[in-house]
Amino acid sequence: xxxxxxxxxxxxxxxxxxxxxxxxxxxxxxxxxxxxxxxxxxxxxxxxxxxxxxxxxxxxxxxxxxxxxxxxxxxxxxxxxxxxxxxxxxxxxxxxxxxxxxxxxxxxxxxxxx
Numbered sequence: 495x496x497x498x499x500x501x502x503x504x505x506x507x508x509x510x511x512x513x514x515x516x517x518x519x520x521x522x523x524x525x526x527x528x529x530x531x532x533x534x535x536x537x538x539x540x541x542x543x544x545x546x547x548x549x550x551x552x553x554x555x556x557x558x559x560x561x562x563x564x565x566x567x568x569x570x571x572x573x574x575x576x577x578x579x580x581x582x583x584x585x586x587x588x589x590x591x592x593x594x595x596x597x598x599x600x601x602x603x604x605x606x607x608x
Contacts, residue, residue: 514555515548515551515552515554515555515556516552517552517556517559518548518549518552518553518556518559518564518567519567520567520570520571523545523548523567523568523571524571524574526545526548527541527544527545527571527575528580530544531575531580531581535586535589536581536586537581537583537586537587538572538576538581538583541572541575541581542568542569542572545568545571545572546565546568549561549564549565549568552564587608590607590608591604591608594607
């Protein structure tokens with residue numbers, strides 16, 4: 495009989511459990527950015543902040559990395575994703591407005607949220 499509070503372990507192991515973060519390079523930012531956008535919709539600035547948080551955590555574990563160079567790589571990834579059509583603030587805003595309308599929110603409330 496299973497004990498309360500015990501859960502089946504999944505095969506997924508995150509880097510957080512081991513206490514280390516990978517070093518930042520363009521391939522890593524592209525891969526994690528793609529994974530993030532597969533799961534969540536985001537504006538350019540939201541996406542940039544996600545990448546910056548990953549960079550900040552990684553730089554804590556790898557002090558030899560230059561955070562400014564890593565941020566420049568993140569900015570390049572954001573621009574590439576925008577150019578490829580993965581990030582589109584106009585489309586994101588329209589989707590958010592449609593979502594709020596489906597929930598029955600007023601035009602004024604939607605305007606305040608945006």
